[in-house]
Amino acid sequence: MREILNSASQTMLNQSLFEDQDMSSQLGFFAFSSNPYNLPFGCSQPSLKTLTAVAGSLAADTQTTLSESATQKQKEDVTSHFGEPPQLRSLQRSNANLWAWGEVNDCMNSKKNGGDNYLGVATIKMKKIKARRKVREPRFCFKTLSEVDVLDDGYKWRKYGQKVVKNTQHPRSYYRCTQDNCRVKKRVERLAEDPRMVITTYEGRHIHSPSQDEDDSQASSQMNNFFW
DNA sequence: CGAGTTTGACCGGCGC
DNA sequence: GCGCCGGTCAAACTCG
Numbered sequence: 001m002r003e004i005l006n007s008a009s010q011t012m013l014n015q016s017l018f019e020d021q022d023m024s025s026q027l028g029f030f031a032f033s034s035n036p037y038n039l040p041f042g043c044s045q046p047s048l049k050t051l052t053a054v055a056g057s058l059a060a061d062t063q064t065t066l067s068e069s070a071t072q073k074q075k076e077d078v079t080s081h082f083g084e085p086p087q088l089r090s091l092q093r094s095n096a097n098l099w100a101w102g103e104v105n106d107c108m109n110s111k112k113n114g115g116d117n118y119l120g121v122a123t124i125k126m127k128k129i130k131a132r133r134k135v136r137e138p139r140f141c142f143k144t145l146s147e148v149d150v151l152d153d154g155y156k157w158r159k160y161g162q163k164v165v166k167n168t169q170h171p172r173s174y175y176r177c178t179q180d181n182c183r184v185k186k187r188v189e190r191l192a193e194d195p196r197m198v199i200t201t202y203e204g205r206h207i208h209s210p211s212q213d214e215d216d217s218q219a220s221s222q223m224n225n226f227f228w
Numbered sequence: 229c230g231a232g233t234t235t236g237a238c239c240g241g242c243g244c
Numbered sequence: 245g246c247g248c249c250g251g252t253c254a255a256a257c258t259c260g
Contacts, residue, residue, distance in 0.1 A: 160251095160252070160253075160254095161251070161252060161253080163249090163250065163251070163252095165249085165250070166248085166249065166250090172250085172251095174251070174252075187251095
């Protein structure tokens, strides 16, 4: 799995996917059908682009895919934005997974249906969020099948709050990076529809390398590149 | 004893 | 203006 992650990381770096402009203006999700290594991976709306790049590296191993319920328009939009790489075709054909573009729109505290204007809705939400908080750090959100809430991403986190969010059974936990001067936060909650799924949202950029055991140092370093 | 967690209080944005 | 809600604070508590 680490090799796959590293490969995906390199692919994304090569394609300069994580530009601030994209990250700060868009929000999305990237989902995996299983995560036996208990590692967070994947990201965000750069999603359309990222999805294409990362899924190309991961699909065979993790059965990652656009959901069957993705509308034809959504698939066409992906194709029109980024061509039709082999990876994307493989995603569209896969029957294995469950993540819907509609769910992408619904996931962040919204009960509204994403519908056809899936990007439009996400953009509107981000504008609302920006209006509410003047400074909004880049955010990544992804969904992972995991029994544990807090995924080991190589960084040290300190919990600073927990909140029961309306219409959800499971509390949302708030974490901050323990490193001095590092203002990265993450939120962890379980998906109401499927409590086996953990939704992790990162906000901000780490200004340091992950703290890791020696065995993992190389991999974690590349994980760092993968995310930020 | 220091680091991390828990949890009720508080704050600010938003909708009505 | 008021109430709701998500996010944060901070004191008390737990753990190693």
